[in-house]
Amino acid sequence: MHIFKNIARQFKEGLFTNNPVLVQLVGMYPTMAVSTSLQNGVGMGLAATAVLICSNMVISLLRKIIPQKVRIACYVVIIAAFVTIVDLVLQAFLPDLSNSLGVFIPLIVVNCIILARAEAFASKNGVFASAIDGLTMGLGFTLALCILSTIREILGSGTILGVPLFGDGYTPVLLFILPAGGFLTLGVVIAVFQTIMKKVQRRNKA
Numbered sequence: 001m002h003i004f005k006n007i008a009r010q011f012k013e014g015l016f017t018n019n020p021v022l023v024q025l026v027g028m029y030p031t032m033a034v035s036t037s038l039q040n041g042v043g044m045g046l047a048a049t050a051v052l053i054c055s056n057m058v059i060s061l062l063r064k065i066i067p068q069k070v071r072i073a074c075y076v077v078i079i080a081a082f083v084t085i086v087d088l089v090l091q092a093f094l095p096d097l098s099n100s101l102g103v104f105i106p107l108i109v110v111n112c113i114i115l116a117r118a119e120a121f122a123s124k125n126g127v128f129a130s131a132i133d134g135l136t137m138g139l140g141f142t143l144a145l146c147i148l149s150t151i152r153e154i155l156g157s158g159t160i161l162g163v164p165l166f167g168d169g170y171t172p173v174l175l176f177i178l179p180a181g182g183f184l185t186l187g188v189v190i191a192v193f194q195t196i197m198k199k200v201q202r203r204n205k206a
Helices: 002-017 028-034 038-062 068-093 095-104 106-110 112-122 127-157 179-205
Strands: none
Touching: 002 127, 028 038, 028 095, 028 106, 028 127, 028 179, 038 068, 038 095, 038 106, 038 112, 038 127, 068 095, 068 106, 068 112, 095 106, 106 112, 112 127, 127 179
């Protein structure tokens, strides 16, 4: 029963109370870069989730062996290995998505979400808990990307997953697929998310 409570708590933290993008405000670079379409957002989110789970598990397994002074370098090497695997899998089985995401898949290596979870959680906890942490934080990252990508694609392109929504009469607001539109959308989403979370917290306390 205690295990299930811990898993539920980790899911709550990863998706809501400690969401890496909407609460911790980390991983902003890939969030801004790939959130112009829902396909890219889902692809990047799931790729990062796979790397998070695998790297967390391996780092947890090796946490007592890795020397303290070189732990960050070791973490980066482990993360880079799994990023390479994910990149090759995408190139082999999802070439269109791989081409669309381009250099941002290899750049997962320097995504501060992954390194932060390795340092803050995987290096201090068991393999199972670390795998769940990677899953929940990855899903939280994916959720934030999907929200931003959906808003930006609908408003900036008039489509969702490439399917037109409004017909020929709709004029896309191109600002939303530009960097400025990304920052504007992110700011509004964070403000709405934080407002909702504060109301939920006040209701729970009451």
